[in-house]
Amino acid sequence: xxxGEFSRSLRAAIECLGTAPRxxxxxxxxxxHRSFQPPTSRCISTTASRHAELIxxxxxxxxxAPPIDFSKEDGKGKGGGKRLLRTLRVVPASPxxxxxxxxxxxxxxxxxxxxxxxxxxxxxxxxxxxxxAWKTIDQYRIMTNEPVKTQRYHKMLHILRRLxxxxxxxxxxxxxxxxxxxxxxxxxxxxxxxxxVIDEWGRAKGVGRRKTSSAVAWLVEGEGEALINGKSxxxxxxxxHHRESAIWALKATQRLDKYNVFGLVSGGGPTGQAEALTxxxxxxxxxxxxxLKPALRRAGCVTRDPRKVERKKPxxxxxxxxxxxxxx
Amino acid sequence: MPSPICLRSLSQLSLDRAANVSITxxxxxxxxxxxxxxSAARYAAPPSKRKGMVAPPKRGERTLNVxxxxxxxxxxxxxxxxxxxxxxxxKRIVLxxxxxxxxxxxxxxxxxxxxxxxxxxxxxxxPEQVVDALRAVEAFKTTQGWSLFRRPATLMRKxxxxxxxxxxxxxxxxxxxxxxxxxxxxxxxxxxxxxxLLLQGLAMAFLRDWVVINLPEAQDITxxxxxxxxxxxxxxxxxxxxTYTATLxxxxxKANLKFLEATPVTTNPPLPLPLPAKPTLKHLAxxxxxxxxxxxxxxxxxxxxxxxxxxxxxMLAIDGLSHIMRxxxxxxxxxxxxxxxxxxxxRHFVDHLSGAKPLPNGGIVLAATSQSNAPTxxxxxxxVQVAEAMQSHPDNIPHWNPYKNVDQRAMDVLKDLLVPGSxxxxxxxxxxxxxxxxxxxxxxxxxxxxxGMLRAKVDDGFVSEKWSLAGMGNIGELERxxxxxxx
Numbered sequence: 001x002x003x004g005e006f007s008r009s010l011r012a013a014i015e016c017l018g019t020a021p022r023x024x025x026x027x028x029x030x031x032x033h034r035s036f037q038p039p040t041s042r043c044i045s046t047t048a049s050r051h052a053e054l055i056x057x058x059x060x061x062x063x064x065a066p067p068i069d070f071s072k073e074d075g076k077g078k079g080g081g082k083r084l085l086r087t088l089r090v091v092p093a094s095p096x097x098x099x100x101x102x103x104x105x106x107x108x109x110x111x112x113x114x115x116x117x118x119x120x121x122x123x124x125x126x127x128x129x130x131x132x133a134w135k136t137i138d139q140y141r142i143m144t145n146e147p148v149k150t151q152r153y154h155k156m157l158h159i160l161r162r163l164x165x166x167x168x169x170x171x172x173x174x175x176x177x178x179x180x181x182x183x184x185x186x187x188x189x190x191x192x193x194x195x196x197v198i199d200e201w202g203r204a205k206g207v208g209r210r211k212t213s214s215a216v217a218w219l220v221e222g223e224g225e226a227l228i229n230g231k232s233x234x235x236x237x238x239x240x241h242h243r244e245s246a247i248w249a250l251k252a253t254q255r256l257d258k259y260n261v262f263g264l265v266s267g268g269g270p271t272g273q274a275e276a277l278t279x280x281x282x283x284x285x286x287x288x289x290x291x292l293k294p295a296l297r298r299a300g301c302v303t304r305d306p307r308k309v310e311r312k313k314p315x316x317x318x319x320x321x322x323x324x325x326x327x328x
Numbered sequence: 329m330p331s332p333i334c335l336r337s338l339s340q341l342s343l344d345r346a347a348n349v350s351i352t353x354x355x356x357x358x359x360x361x362x363x364x365x366x367s368a369a370r371y372a373a374p375p376s377k378r379k380g381m382v383a384p385p386k387r388g389e390r391t392l393n394v395x396x397x398x399x400x401x402x403x404x405x406x407x408x409x410x411x412x413x414x415x416x417x418x419k420r421i422v423l424x425x426x427x428x429x430x431x432x433x434x435x436x437x438x439x440x441x442x443x444x445x446x447x448x449x450x451x452x453x454x455p456e457q458v459v460d461a462l463r464a465v466e467a468f469k470t471t472q473g474w475s476l477f478r479r480p481a482t483l484m485r486k487x488x489x490x491x492x493x494x495x496x497x498x499x500x501x502x503x504x505x506x507x508x509x510x511x512x513x514x515x516x517x518x519x520x521x522x523x524x525l526l527l528q529g530l531a532m533a534f535l536r537d538w539v540v541i542n543l544p545e546a547q548d549i550t551x552x553x554x555x556x557x558x559x560x561x562x563x564x565x566x567x568x569x570x571t572y573t574a575t576l577x578x579x580x581x582k583a584n585l586k587f588l589e590a591t592p593v594t595t596n597p598p599l600p601l602p603l604p605a606k607p608t609l610k611h612l613a614x615x616x617x618x619x620x621x622x623x624x625x626x627x628x629x630x631x632x633x634x635x636x637x638x639x640x641x642x643m644l645a646i647d648g649l650s651h652i653m654r655x656x657x658x659x660x661x662x663x664x665x666x667x668x669x670x671x672x673x674x675r676h677f678v679d680h681l682s683g684a685k686p687l688p689n690g691g692i693v694l695a696a697t698s699q700s701n702a703p704t705x706x707x708x709x710x711x712v713q714v715a716e717a718m719q720s721h722p723d724n725i726p727h728w729n730p731y732k733n734v735d736q737r738a739m740d741v742l743k744d745l746l747v748p749g750s751x752x753x754x755x756x757x758x759x760x761x762x763x764x765x766x767x768x769x770x771x772x773x774x775x776x777x778x779x780g781m782l783r784a785k786v787d788d789g790f791v792s793e794k795w796s797l798a799g800m801g802n803i804g805e806l807e808r809x810x811x812x813x814x815x
Contacts, residue, residue: 223766224796232332234762234799235517243797257792 040135059145067305104152105145109183111159121172125166132164132204133184140182196287204287208279210305213268217280219288222260224250228277229264242274252299253292259285279304332515337594346651396414413770421468422475423459429780430478442535443492443499447484449768451775454480458534463691467527479780483772485598487761488528495532498641498690507641507690508645509755511681513649513745515712516761519804522645525761526696533643538691539584539634539810543576543677547701550668552657559672560623567658573623574616576673577630581613588613589683597629609633620750624672631676635688642691644680649695652678653705653738666686669737680739682757707738711745718748763801772803773810781811 092098096105132202135143137153160182163175198204201216226247228236237243246263250256261281265273282301296302310319316322377434384389385732409417436453454462459480474480482488494510501508514522533540543549549572559566581588588609597612600622609630616626634642646652652674655665668674679685680693687693697712704761710728717725728734744756771790776782784790798805 191427224792225800226796232517232799232802233797234519234805235803240797240809243799247796251793253790257789 007288020318022159060143072315084105099230101144101148103144104142104146104148106154107144108152108159111163111178114175115159118163118172118175120167121170123162124169126161126165126169127160129165131188132179133187134182135184139184146174172184194289198287204227204284206280206283206285206287208276208281208283208304210275210279211272211308212245213265213272213276215262215265215276215280217263217277217284219259219261219281219284221258221288223258224257226261227263228261235272237270239270242270245274246277247281247298248278249296249301251283252301253285253295255292258289259288333407345673354508368787378661416688416729419470421463423463423468423779425475425477427780428476428478429778430776431481431778433778434481434775437531439535439537439589442532443496445489445492447492447769448486448489449484449765451481451483451771452470453537454482454531457464459530459626461534461540461583462527462530465530465540465542465579467530467542470521472794473811476781476807476811482524482531483764483775484528485525485768485770485803487525490759491525491529492532493694495529495536495538498692501690507688509680509683509687509691509693510681510757511744512694512695513712513715513742513756514694514696515716515758516697516699517802519802519808520761520763521803522698522761524803525759526645526647526694529692529694530643530645533692534583537587537811538641538643539587539639540643541576541580541645542583542643543646543673544579546646546651546674548572549671549673550651550654550656550658552659556642556658556671558661564670565660566670566672566675567624567666568624570620572803573673574620577613577623577627578618580630581610581617591633591639593629595629595632596652597625597632599625599629599651627676637688639689641689642687643694644677644687644691645694645696646677647696647698648701649697650702650705650708651672653708653741654703654735669736669741673683675696678741681756682746698769705708705738706732708734708742711739711742712758715745716760717759720749763799764795764803764806765801766795769795769798769801769806776811784810 013323023029096102096109099105103185134157137150139146140204141148165181166172166175196204196206202220204220206217206219207219226233228246233246233311239244244251247256247261248260250259261284263277263280265277267273268276278301282296282299286296287327293302312319315322333803420630431451434451434453437447437458438455441447468474468480485491491512494512497508498508514525516522528531530540530542548554549569554569554572556569558569559568583624591609593607593609593612595601599615601615601619603615612626612630612633616623619626633639652668654668656668656671658671660666669678677693680687681695697708706729710726713726742756745758770786770788773782773786773791773794777784777786794806794810795801798809
C-alpha cells in the first residue's frame with residue numbers, strides 16, 4: 001500500500017510539474033528505477049526469494065510511475081526543459097521513504113495512529129477476543145520485501161492484538177479494514193468439518209489413527225460393553241494398559257457406563273491399535289456430546305499423534321545410526 | 329586388679345544359667361571345669377574359617393573380571409533346590425493368606441443351603457472338610473487366586489445356580505421313577521471361571537454327600553508321563569495306566585473316606601488278590617493303592633460297587649476336555665499313536681459322557697474345557713459351537729468346515745451336543761460360562777475390598793469401570809484388574 005501510495009504520489013508530483021515546472025534531476029529517476037528492480041535486489045538476505053517460492057506468496061503489486069515526457073511539458077523550448085529539470089523535486093508522500101524500511105514504518109505509524117483514535121472504545125479480555133492468525137514475520141517480510149526486525153514486528157503485533165480486543169459490537173469498519181492486511185489468508189475456523197450425525201440406530205461413528213493403525217468406532221448408548229473386532233476388550237488386548245487407553249475417552253469423562261463401543265481396528269501393533277481406538281472413540285463421543293471437547297482435549301484424546309517410524313536413510317545403518325567409525 | 333576374663337567367669341557362676349541364652353551358649357563352648365582358668369581358651373585351636381568365605385583381595389590385585397571365560401573366585405555359592413523341589417514349588421496350592429483380613433460377613437455353604445437359589449450373587453465360603461476333600465481330588469489349580477484371601481470362598485454366580493439346580497434335579501427327580509444322569513460340558517472364554525465352576529460343582533456334591541470322582545487334569549492322563557500296559561481280554565486293544573489308576577484310587581479314597589468306610593462290599597468281584605474278611609469299599613480301594621498292577625480291576629470292582637442300587641449319586645468330572653478328544657502321546661506296540669479313548673480310564677469317562685453307560689443311581693458328568701491349555705480338537709470345538717449357537721441363536725447354526733480333519737470317535741462321543749432340543753431332554757449339553765453381571769461383579773469386589781485386597785471405594789462407577797476393563801465381567805480378568813494389577 002505504502003509503495004503504491006508512493007508511486008501515486010510520484011505521479012501526483014509529476015502531474016503538478018505542469019503547474020510548477022521545476023528542473024528535473026537524474027538521480028531521482030535513477031532512484032525510482034532502482035526501486036522497480038526485481039525484489040531480490042532489495043532484500044538483505046539472499047534466501048528471501050526461496051522463501052517466496054516456498055510460501056507461494058507474491059509481493060505486493062508495484063506500479064511504476066509513468067515516465068516523464070519532457071517534450072510535452074516544455075512548450076517554451078529547450079531552456080525551459082532544463083529549468084524544469086532543475087526545479088523538479090519529487091517529495092515522497094511517506095516521510096519514512098528514505099529510511100531502510102519505509103513500508104513497515106508507515107504501517108507501524110498508521111496502526112499507532114489508529115489505536116490512538118480508537119483507544120477509548122471498550123475492550124474485551126484477550127482470551128475472549130476472536131481468534132486471529134496473524135501473518136508470520138517471514139510472510140510479512142515477503143509481502144513488504146523489507147528486512148523487518150522480529151522485535152519491531154512483534155511490537156506491531158502488540159498493537160494489532162490490542163485492536164482485536166475492541167468489543168466486537170463496536171468494532172469500527174476502519175479497524176477491520178486495517179487489520180485485514182496483517183491476517184493470514186486462511187483463519188482458524190474457516191474450514192469447519194461437517195458435523196457428525198447419529199444414524200437411525202443411534203450410532204455415532206468416529207475414525208482414529210495412530211502409527212500405522214487405523215480404527216473405526218461406533219458408539220451407542222448402553223452400559224459399558226465393548227467389542228473390538230468381534231472380541232471383548234479383555235480378549236483383544238492382553239495388557240491392561242491397552243484396554244484402558246482404548247476406552248480412555250469414555251473413562252476420562254466418566255461416560256464408561258453410559259455407552260457401548262464396537263470398533264474395527266486394523267494395522268499396526270497393540271499399542272497403535274489401542275491408541276487409534278482412543279481417538280476414534282473420542283470423535284464418536286464428540287458426536288453424541290460436543291460439549292465434551294475441552295474435557296477430551298485435556299485428556300489428550302482430540303489431537304492425532306503424528307509420530308511415525310522415521311525412514312532409514314542411505315549411508316545410515318538405521319534412521320540416524322551411522323556405521324561404526326573404523327580407522328583406515 | 330582382676331582381668332575382665334576372670335570377672336566374666338565369675339559372673340558365669342550365677343545359678344540361673346539357663347536364663348540367658350547367650351550366656352548358656354558361651355558356657356557350652358567353654359567347659360565348666362575351666363571356670364577360673366583362662367588357659368583352655370588361650371590354647372584352644374583358632375576358630376576355623378567359615379566355608380565359602382573368600383579372603384579379601386591382596387593389594388594391587390585386580391578384582392574386576394571383565395574378560396570372558398575367566399571364572400569368578402567363587403563361581404556360584406547359591407544352593408540349588410533338591411530334585412523335585414522346583415516342581416513341588418510350582419504345583420504347591422496355597423489356600424490361605426494370613427495377611428488378608430477375615431471377612432466377618434462371609435457365610436459358609438452347608439448341606440441344607442448348598443443348592444438354594446438364595447445364594448445367587450453372594451460370596452460363600454467353603455467349609456473345612458470340603459476344602460480338604462477338594463484338595464484331595466486336586467480341584468484347586470495353581471493359577472487360581474486362592475492364595476490371595478484368608479480362606480477359600482467362591483461367588484455363587486448364575487451358572488453355579490444353574491449347576492445347583494441340576495444337582496437338585498438328580499437328587500429328587502420330578503417324575504419319581506428313574507434317577508437321572510445329566511451330562512454337561514463347561515465352555516467359555518479364557519479365565520471366565522470354568523475350572524472354578526467345576527470346583528463349585530464338586531464342592532456342592534461333597535456337601536450333598538455324593539461320591540465324587542475327579543480326573544484333575546486330562547493332560548496328565550494322555551501325555552505319556554505314566555506307565556501303561558495293554559489290557560488283556562479286550563476286543564479292541566485297550567491300555568491301562570496302573571500307577572495313575574492307583575493314585576486316582578487313593579484320591580477317591582481320601583475324598584470319599586466316610587462313605588467308603590461305611591459301605592461293605594456286596595458283590596464278589598473277580599480280583600487277582602484276595603480281600604480281607606468282611607471287606608468294605610475302603611479295603612477294596614486300599615488293595616488297589618497297595619498293588620498298582622491290580623489297580624484297574626480294583627477300579628472296575630469299585631465302580632461296580634458304587635453303582636449298586638441305594639448308593640448316593642456320583643459326580644464324575646474332568647478338566648481339560650480337549651486333551652482326551654484326540655490321539656494320546658502313548659504309542660502302541662507297532663508304533664502307532666494310541667487314541668485317548670483306548671486308555672481305560674478315559675474310555676470309562678467317555679462312555680459316561682456320551683451316555684453309552686448311564687449312572688444307575690443318578691449323577692452328573694461334568695467336563696470342563698480349557699482355552700489356554702487346549703490342543704486343537706476340531707470335533708470338540710465344532711460340537712461346542714453348535715450347542716452354544718442352539719442355546720443363543722438357533723436360526724444361525726455354524727456348519728462343519730469340510731477342510732478340517734474329523735476325529736470320528738470324538739464326534740461320536742459328543743454327537744448328543746448336535747441334537748437340537750433343550751438341555752434336560754437330551755442329557756448332554758453345554759453350560760456357557762460368560763461374564764458376570766454387574767451385581768455379581770459388585771458383590772465379588774466388595775468381598776475383595778473386605779478382604780483388604782482391594783483398596784478403593786466400591787461404588788457403581790468403580791464397579792462398572794472394572795467390569796468394562798475386564799471384558800464385560802470376565803471374572804478372572806476382574807480379579808486381575810482389581811486385585812493383582814494394583815499399583
